[in-house]
Amino acid sequence: QFDQFTESGYEPNSEITRTTFDNYLETEGNGFSFSLGAIAKLNDNIRLGGSYQSPTWYRLEDNTSQRINSDLADADINFINFNIINLFESYTVKTPSKLTGSLAVIFAKDGLLSFDYGYQDFSQSELRPTNDPSFQTVNSQIASELGTVSTFRLGGEYRIQQVSLRAGYRFEQSPYSNGNTIGDLNAISGGIGYNFGGSKLDFSLNRSQQDVSERLFNAGITTPAMIDRGITNATLSYTINF
Numbered sequence: 001q002f003d004q005f006t007e008s009g010y011e012p013n014s015e016i017t018r019t020t021f022d023n024y025l026e027t028e029g030n031g032f033s034f035s036l037g038a039i040a041k042l043n044d045n046i047r048l049g050g051s052y053q054s055p056t057w058y059r060l061e062d063n064t065s066q067r068i069n070s071d072l073a074d075a076d077i078n079f080i081n082f083n084i085i086n087l088f089e090s091y092t093v094k095t096p097s098k099l100t101g102s103l104a105v106i107f108a109k110d111g112l113l114s115f116d117y118g119y120q121d122f123s124q125s126e127l128r129p130t131n132d133p134s135f136q137t138v139n140s141q142i143a144s145e146l147g148t149v150s151t152f153r154l155g156g157e158y159r160i161q162q163v164s165l166r167a168g169y170r171f172e173q174s175p176y177s178n179g180n181t182i183g184d185l186n187a188i189s190g191g192i193g194y195n196f197g198g199s200k201l202d203f204s205l206n207r208s209q210q211d212v213s214e215r216l217f218n219a220g221i222t223t224p225a226m227i228d229r230g231i232t233n234a235t236l237s238y239t240i241n242f
Contacts, residue, residue: 022067024082029060029090037100049102055124058093091135092128096120111158118151122175147177155189166191166204180226183211200239207232 037051065082097120104114123146127135155168172185191204208231213224 019070020068022082024065024067025062026064027060027062029058031056031058033057045106047102047104047106049100049104051100051102053098053100055097056095058095059090060093061090062088064088091132094124094126094128096122096124109159111156111164113156114154116151116153118149118153120149120151120175122146122149145177145181146175149173149175162195164193164195164202166193170208180211181213185210198241200241202235202237202239204235205232206235 033054033056035051035053037049039047039049041047064086065084066080067082068080098118099120100116100118102114102116104112106112123143125142125146127138130136130139150173152171153168154170155166157164157166159165166189168189170185170187170189172187174182174184176182185208187206187208189204189206191202193200193202210229212227212229214227215222215224
């Protein structure tokens with residue numbers, strides 16, 4: 001991963017009319033997590049399920065290099081040209097675990113109705129080592145500003161011979177305690193599929209809506225604006241069975 005930005009400035013009556021500064025950040029690392037789950041068949045029509053997704057532990061290392069350039073002819077700054085790489089000590093990012101419970105009702109070969117509930121505590125996210133003063137500040141901010149998130153999913157499918165009709169609804173609680181930085185997410189979906197026997201053709205349409213507080217400018221008018229973010233996804237797929 002990398003992040004790079006360029007800044008330029010100009011001052012009237014100055015010999016310098018252009019100055020650029022590039023900052024290159026590279027992050028490398030690896031992560032580890034595990035998950036457990038089970039499904040119980042109570043009878044021919046009802047299924048119960050549960051799963052546990054462990055926290056993900058990422059071990060990361062950062063390095064940065066910088067470059068400065070100017071149109072001033074005798075500016076002796078060419079030595080700052082990504083030649084020096086700054087290495088930082090490795091650190092760990094821990095994401096929260098997740099618990100999920102599910103219930104499905106099956107109507108023979110006519111279709112099914114399913115419900116899922118997920119729970120995560122984002123205040124348990126953490127940067128390590130925890131004795132680092134900078135990480136202590138960030139961890140305190142995470143613990144005070146983030147909270148628990150409940151997710152509900154309701155979906156169903158109804159089959160009419162080779163045709164399958166699908167619909168669903170998803171609600172995801174805001175991870176922020178104030179509920180304003182990022183609002184609750186609501187999403188609805190619908191779809192249709194056709195089974196040819198040896199292959200299937202499916203089309204789905206998903207629409208999600210969420211209020212997000214964002215700053216439109218980095219300087220000047222920095223008052224956040226509440227943006228109603230709506231995303232629509234359409235998916236067409238063709239599956240061949242071997």
